[in-house]
Amino acid sequence: MTAAAPTITITVNGEPKTFPAGLTLADLLERLGLRPDAVVVEHNRAIVRRAALGAATVQAGDEVELVHFVGGG
């Protein structure tokens, strides 16, 4: 039997979520079914540019916020 691939738990929009280790922010968006041009990503309180999402690796315990525009006054 092969050992289970290592996983990490991170917080996405306030909710704990478990993913395979080595995940990038671009991978995260893909797994969540979100288009990178439809969201803005904040990683541990720092905004990550769209072009940098593929190079940004997520570590256990990280906090990620995914936001977009909604109706408002």
Place this chain on the structure above:
Amino acid sequence: MTGTLEAARLADDAPFTIAGHAFRSRLMVGTGKYRSNAEMVAAIEASGADVVTVAVRRVNLDRTQEEGILHHLDPKRFFLLANTAGCYTADEAIRYARLAREAGFNDFVKLEVIGDRETLLPDAEGLLRATRVLVQEGFKVLAYTNDDLITALRLEEAGAAAVMPLASPIGSGLGLLNPYSIRTIKKRLSVPVIVDAGVGTASDACVTMEQGVDGILMNTALAEAADPVAMATAMRHAVEAGRLAWRAGRMPRREVAVPSSPTTGMLGA
């Protein structure tokens, strides 16, 4: 139908410009609280607004198929003005403004720093601090504020691109409570003054524009009208009427009657 002369008079008006960006309509509208997206789009079309406000919120991860507002509003057609609604500290508002700018549409922000949950009245100290930081970072700050001249002056000094005093509390529909304050703010500031919040119906919008302000931003008055499209049409006319009346220069107020018909040439008794 708009007559030729009427159209010419409206066209004669100075362009409505904020931080070097010219806008067609002096009526700006929000996108919140509509019963449906279709109704929102129809009302915005009817309002003639080119500036529409949006809020920054978390994506709903449980319903990723849920469409954001941009699925319904073409960002090439409308100028998206992101707000920092719901923020109670300067730091929070700064964070939301930075996220909004990263969406990539423009560097304008409608800055809100709320000081009280019951009245949603602005926090002047937080507004000033956030304005200074955001202006330093190149933002064009449109600051939602009280109808207080001193705060408005301080916001202008801090570099705000426009100051947005309230007519009355957000979502109250109470109309313009203090025309004198709004008039005074408009007289004293150099940057555009846009009244934001409190307008309930067309007469409120008209009397607000008659104070000489540069524009009005409203949301609930349209979204909560029984017929938002009809109200948006009324608001468009009211803003134009109020603007034109202000430019026309109203007659003086007198506390005595002055006859409109000749007092001479009356028949003998």
